[in-house]
Amino acid sequence: LDYRENFIEISAYPRLENPVQKSVEFFELMSSRRSVRRFSPEPVEREVLLNAIRAAGTAPNGANRQPWFFALIESFEIRERIRRDAEKVETLFYAERASKQCLADLKPLGTGPDKHYLSVAPALIAVFTRHGQGIDVDTGKTYYPLESTGIAVGLLITALHTVGLASLTHTPRPMNFLNDILNLDRSYRPFVLVVTGFPASPIVVPDISRKPLNKICRVY
Numbered sequence: 001l002d003y004r005e006n007f008i009e010i011s012a013y014p015r016l017e018n019p020v021q022k023s024v025e026f027f028e029l030m031s032s033r034r035s036v037r038r039f040s041p042e043p044v045e046r047e048v049l050l051n052a053i054r055a056a057g058t059a060p061n062g063a064n065r066q067p068w069f070f071a072l073i074e075s076f077e078i079r080e081r082i083r084r085d086a087e088k089v090e091t092l093f094y095a096e097r098a099s100k101q102c103l104a105d106l107k108p109l110g111t112g113p114d115k116h117y118l119s120v121a122p123a124l125i126a127v128f129t130r131h132g133q134g135i136d137v138d139t140g141k142t143y144y145p146l147e148s149t150g151i152a153v154g155l156l157i158t159a160l161h162t163v164g165l166a167s168l169t170h171t172p173r174p175m176n177f178l179n180d181i182l183n184l185d186r187s188y189r190p191f192v193l194v195v196t197g198f199p200a201s202p203i204v205v206p207d208i209s210r211k212p213l214n215k216i217c218r219v220y
C-alpha cells in the first residue's frame with residue numbers, strides 16, 4: 001500500500017489553549033440533555049435536521065460500510081400512522097409482553113402506551129441499520145452494524161441537542177411496522193425512532209440521576 005497514493009493529509013485537531021475548560025463546557029452542555037416526552041408542534045427547519053443527520057453520518061464504523069439509514073419523517077399523515085402502529089405494539093407490551101421486572105424498571109419514567117408525541121413532534125428520524133452479507137451495491141457486507149449505528153445515533157442526538165432541539169430515543173417493539181410504512185425492505189433493520197422538535201413548556205422530565213464518574217470509570 002503506497003500511502004502517498006491512498007492517503008490524504010487533513011488539517012484538524014488544533015491544540016487548544018484551555019482544553020480542560022472546553023471539556024467542562026462540553027460536559028455541561030451534554031449534561032443538560034434529557035429525554036423529552038412532551039413536544040411543541042412548532043416546525044423545525046429541515047436543513048437543521050438534515051445537518052444533524054449529516055453529522056450522524058460521520059460516525060466511525062466497521063470497515064467504513066456506513067451501515068445506517070435515516071428516514072426523516074415530517075409528513076403528519078405518516079407520523080399519525082407511526083403513532084397508531086406504535087401504540088398498538090406498546091399497548092400489547094405494557095399489558096402482556098413486558099416482564100414484571102421491566103415494568104418496575106420503567107415505572108420511574110412514567111412511560112406507557114400513549115405515544116401522542118409521535119404525531120405532535122414535528123419530525124421523527126427513523127434510524128435503520130443494515131445487516132448482513134452483500135446487502136446491496138452501496139453497502140456490501142457490513143461489519144459491526146449495531147455498534148456503528150449506535151455511535152451514529154449518539155452523534156445525531158448530540159447534534160440535535162447542540163442546536164437546542166429536544167429528542168426522545170423511542171424503541172417500540174417490534175418495530176417492523178416502520179418498514180411497511182416507509183416502504184423499506186427487510187435488509188433495513190429498525191434500530192431506534194428518534195423523536196425531535198422543540199420541547200413543550202414547561203419542560204418536565206423524570207427526576208432520575210446519573211451515575212457518578214467513579215461508578216462508570218476506573219483509571220488504570
Ligand SMILES: Cc1cc2nc3c(=O)[nH]c(=O)nc-3n(C[C@H](O)[C@H](O)[C@H](O)COP(=O)(O)O)c2cc1C
Pocket residue numbers: 033034035036037109111168169170171172192205
Ligand atoms: C436504546 C434506547 C431505547 C429507549 N427506548 C425508549 C422508549 O421506547 N420509550 C421511552 O420513553 N424512552 C426510551 N428511551 C429513553 C430512556 O428511558 C432515557 O434515555 C433514560 O431514562 C435516561 O434519561 P435521559 O435520556 O433523560 O438522560 C430509550 C433510550 C435508549 C438509549
